[in-house]
């Protein structure tokens with residue numbers, strides 16, 4: 001297994017340190033290398049570094065408290081003009097998010113994937129606050145920054161979750 005896959009974990013405390021633009025670009029490049037249904041590349045990304053927006057994000061989605069210490073968050077949105085139905089947007093964006101999380105580890109950064117959709121209320125909250133165009137569906141927001149916590153790595157491999165059809 002790639003060591004970055006094994007080392008990825010949700011980080012909820014971040015150092016007060018900016019992310020180098022080159023590192024952020026590598027993370028976004030990894031996102032856009034993800035597969036998408038019909039190669040629609042339906043994802044869109046909003047890089048959020050506004051301190052007030054990060055500090056108050058938990059008003060829009062209650063489980064985003066880690067944003068108060070994160071120097072940056074990347075909102076991932078699906079473009080309904082690029083792909084249909086919404087299920088494909090969730091698949092496309094999720095593949096991109098996981099690539100981002102893994103590349104972030106490669107860059108020495110930590111992440112935390114926070115869902116926005118499918119909750120209609122959270123979608124509406126983000127659409128209003130960030131003035132998001134009608135055809136864009138906010139799917140998740142990913143905290144990103146230098147970790148300020150260490151946790152034991154998880155090993156969740158479970159043979160019982162696998163079946164074989166031979």
Ligand SMILES: Cc1cc2nc3c(=O)[nH]c(=O)nc-3n(C[C@H](O)[C@H](O)[C@H](O)COP(=O)(O)O)c2cc1C
Pocket residue numbers: 008009010011012063064112113114115154
């Ligand atoms: C679709 C999705 C939504 C998630 N939403 C949140 C969230 O709102 N807040 C949060 O702190 N973590 C969120 N997480 C992170 C999970 O809690 C975390 O991945 C899980 O507990 C396993 O821990 P690990 O990421 O450290 O391996 C989300 C993860 C996924 C895949």
